[in-house]
Amino acid sequence: MDVSSTGLRVLQQIAESGSFTAAAARLGYTQSAVSRQAASLEREAGAPLFERRSDGARLTPAGLTLLRHARTILDTLTAAERDLTGTAPRTEAVRLGGFLSAGSVVLPVILGRLAASDPHLTVTTVEGTTPGLTRALRAGSIDLAVLTSRPPHRPPDDESPRLHTETVEDTELVTAVRRPARSRAARAGCHGVIASPREVAPLRALLGSDAVIVTPGVTLPGASPAEHARPGTPLAAVTDGASHVVVGRSITRAPDPLSALRRVRADLSPTTTPR
Template sequence: MDFSDVSLVALRVFREVAERGTFTAAASALGYTQSAVSRQIASIERAAQAQLLERRREGVRLTPAGQLVLRNAVRVLDQIDATTRELAGLPAEGGTVRLGWFPTAGAVLLPRAIGLLRRAPVTLISREGRTPTLIRSLRAGTIDLAILASVPPFRAPDAETPALMLETLAERPLRLALPAGHPLAAADSVAVEDLRGQRWIAGGSDNLLGVWPGLDERPEIAHIARDWLARLHLVAAGAGLTTVPASLDGAVPPGVRVVSVRGGPQEIRRVVLARLPGPLPESTALVADAIRAAART
């Protein structure tokens, strides 16, 4: 086993594949051909004398050997990047924290946290992503913290080791958004059976996100929009109904009434802060504290 001939390019490609989850996505992000990515991964596996990635139909998964190589590759690449910045006369990134967040967290929770950090000695860099992408990014070391949405039965987001540290920031029921002039908008809650025959504004990978879960009929989808705020503005325009996670309570536009739904299984949603185990640097701990405080607001 000899890593002395492994190039930095190969290490960067390996980290990108681990984060993106597929050779195709990594090649697109790096501007490489897929065959070039495959050659770089093969060179690392030859040096390790072990399979680092398990190829699956839905993408790749790190083997135990791959997890070990990734942890050390991230350290090496971070040290090289820090050296490059120092040689260029740029300030060190010791106070920089990289945060990933699920889509609706950017409407209320993230701005609140940033406001609380305004005078803190921290540079926060953030990006939106779906849970699988954010989990891979945590594992690859390209983000330090992730704000995730979790639904029952609240399983761990992945089965890799070491297990991620998960902290529940909030746990609240899913709610329903409907036009202020809708017949059901007069009360503070509606019965689940009254949702039959309604028109829905949905989205998501299966185009059912936004429809009340567990309806005993095939829902009528009037509009499909991936962006939650777009859905809420469509509700305000009278185009249909949609569900509202608690993280959007402070971003509901005028013309929308938000109510609870009674009857049927209780639909609880969690907001979770995820990170790799181990002590947190001071700057990362400051960001985590700000996120906790913002979630309590």
């Protein structure tokens, strides 16, 4: 197979950016030039390398296989160029990606400790969204990334092989409203909020008894907390101050929806009307 380094860089950039148009912009090429390089790669590989879709492009299994080799080849060419020019780094480079607020909240302390414990490492950072950083990991443009997701934590994409992920921190986000904001919200026509079961109690304390609090995502009584992203029963939500509860998938996806609805009604106190 006879391929050029330019073609391999095009492959890598399409994988990272998720589209031919974005790859062309990042490389400084025209889109037609990127398309020609992509077509040439597919002819040499003898198989489709790209899945062209209305929302962009993604690599096929054959494309992912070639990408793994492309990263090695391009890294070797970069190392050879540094050796020839005498600019080989004296430290080991690590390329770290992080979601937008990680750079100001999570990374400074970690990088400070790393600089003290491993001074031979040079860390360069880049910010991006979790999907963009995931593509960059796949493309080999970064070595590791700090990503964000809501529980239950799932793989950041459905590509194969799976990326190795570890949960480093679970942070609960709570909406806070200053008391003077109540009247301003009412004047603006805002009379309530939507909140997860865990947020109901503090929001009720902040907003007072007149505010409407709608709580989606409650689970069936007796269900495992792992079965839902925001665990909490209807009774717990109402007890904490929810005005309304929304029970959707827990009923519609149950083997016996009518029985599931009866469980919800039975969970609520006799004096409470489920809404």
